[in-house]
Amino acid sequence: MKDEATLVIIKPDGLKKSLTGNILTRLSETKLRIVGAKVVKVAEELARKHYHHLQEKPFFSELLKYITGEPYGENRVLALVYAGENAIEKVRQIAGTTNPEEADPVSVRGAYGRILTNGLYENVIHASSSSEEAEREIELWFRPDEIV
Ligand code: ADP
DSSP: OOEEEEEEEEOHHHHHTTOHHHHHHHHHTTTOEEEEEEEEEOOHHHHHHHTGGGTTSTTHHHHHHHHHTGGGTOOEEEEEEEEEETHHHHHHHHHOOSSTTTSOTTSHHHHHOEEOTTSOEEOSEEEOOSHHHHHHHHHHHOOGGGOO
C-alpha cells in the first residue's frame, strides 16, 4: 500500500466552464481524502516554477498565459491536495492523458478538454504525475499549515 498525496488544479478553463462541481464529483469516486483546498490567483512566478520542466517547449509562453488565466479573464484556479492509497495514479486515471484528443472520452480531459488553434492542450485539470513531482508541487502551492 502506497499512502501518498497528489496535487490537483482545476485550471482557469475548468472554472470558466463551470466544471468545478462536476470534477469534484468525479474525483470523489476515488474515495481519497481532501487534505488541502484553496482558490489561488496564479502569479507568473508560480506558473514558471510549476511548469519549469517545460520551459524549453515551443508552447511554454502559451502555457504560462493559460495557467495564469490571461485568455479567460479568469486568473483563479482551484488547488486541491488529495491523499490516500495510490492517490497519484487514481487521480491521473480520472484526469486522463495529457492530450485531450487522445484521452479516454470518459476522463475529465477526454470529456471537457480541447486543443486550441495555437496548438495548446487546454485540458481543464492538472494532476501530479509522480511522487517526486507531487511532493515538489504540494510544497510549491501550499504552506505546511494549509494541509490538514
Ligand atoms: P501533464 O499536465 O499531463 O502532467 P505536462 O506536465 O507534460 O503534462 O504538460 C503540462 C501542460 O502543458 C499540459 O497539461 C498541457 O496543458 C500542456 N501541454 C503539454 N504537452 C503539450 C503539447 N505537446 N502541446 C501543447 N500543450 C501541451
